[in-house]
């Protein structure tokens with residue numbers, strides 16, 4: 032089966048492409064490389080003996096989409112492409128709405144034109160409203176708190192309306208919790224440009240000596256050790272969630288929504304300890320003020336995905352820390368720059 036993977040050169044998309052090839056699926060990647068590098072293709076090939084077909088281009092280019100959906104005989108689309116930095120989205124809302132919302136609408140329009148009617152969309156737990164009740168299931172009230180989060184929420188709503196008007200379509204919304212970890216080979220991983228916004232890449236850059244110390248954003252939350260608690264999910268578990276979604280939900284018309292998380296929350300201090308143990312390095316940290324917009328604690332009720340997709344996470348926090356360290360220590364500066 033030929034599957035268009037938008038954003039397939041990125042962190043989650045690249046790991047998903049490896050598993051797709053291993054599962055006998057044929058990923059065709061479309062990516063504009065705004066947040067990824069060509070070197071990813073070589074790494075996918077080294078792991079799978081297959082270099083996916085790659086188009087460097089933009090999801091907002093409808094003519095390109097129509098051409099490649101037809102010429103590559105695409106049967107389904109996994110749609111990762113988009114911008115994802117919460118803080119940046121506050122500064123640049125137009126770019127976020129254009130890439131994430133408009134980009135998805137252009138993609139949908141192109142798919143409709145050529146008759147491809149299976150879509151898996153990368154959504155986020157950020158679409159849920161703040162809640163004291165945990166874990167969160169798929170029916171929880173929605174309410175985003177940043178332009179990034181709102182862009183995901185808007186896309187979910189557009190896709191839901193579209194599916195209702197086109198009942199033969201299969202559209203799956205996957206709400207990821209906190210993706211972390213790397214391929215166990217240490218050859219592929221998360222490669223943020225500039226100063227990392229997220230906890231795990233920051234910790235691993237401190238461990239490898241690229242940064243002096245980690246700021247722990249608050250130790251006075253009403254959690255078990257005072258630091259923030261999140262549901263961290265290994266990127267390879269996330270990748271296998273996409274294959275399960277494609278193979279199960281993708282064959283049933285409807286709008287399907289699943290949380291992809293482990294169902295278990297870990298604190299910032301627990302992440303530091305796990306990483307320190309896996310790497311054998313001290314992780315110097317200083318406790319600083321809470322980060323604006325952060326919540327104390329949230330994690331997934333992932334039972335719906337287990338029941339309906341037969342999917343659950345299998346990788347532990349120890350696996351996450353070990354695989355991330357392997358990637359970071361073997362590639363201290365991330366992927367090599369494109370020539």
Ligand code: NAD
Nearest residue numbers: 038041042043062063064065066067089090112113153155
């Ligand atoms: P990433 O930035 O590593 O990958 C996204 C890819 O999309 C990049 O390779 C980028 O070059 C490409 N891209 C961006 N805009 C594009 C456009 N207009 N046209 C073509 N390509 C474009 O991000 P990721 O972590 O792999 O995330 C993938 C998806 O999952 C995103 O939609 C993101 O919002 C969503 N998501 C990510 C997280 C997370 O914490 N990583 C959590 C929840 C949801």
Ligand code: WQD
Nearest residue numbers: 117155157209228229230233246247248259260261299325
């Ligand atoms: C995790 C915990 C921080 C950095 C983000 C997006 C979300 C989703 C996943 C896309 C929190 C603490 C962090 C640091 C710290 N992405 N922290 N020092 O904020 O839960 O989720 O990524 O959809 O939308 O908001 O992830 O990794 O930034 O933070 O103490 O340097 O680590 O306060 O408790 P977050 P994160």
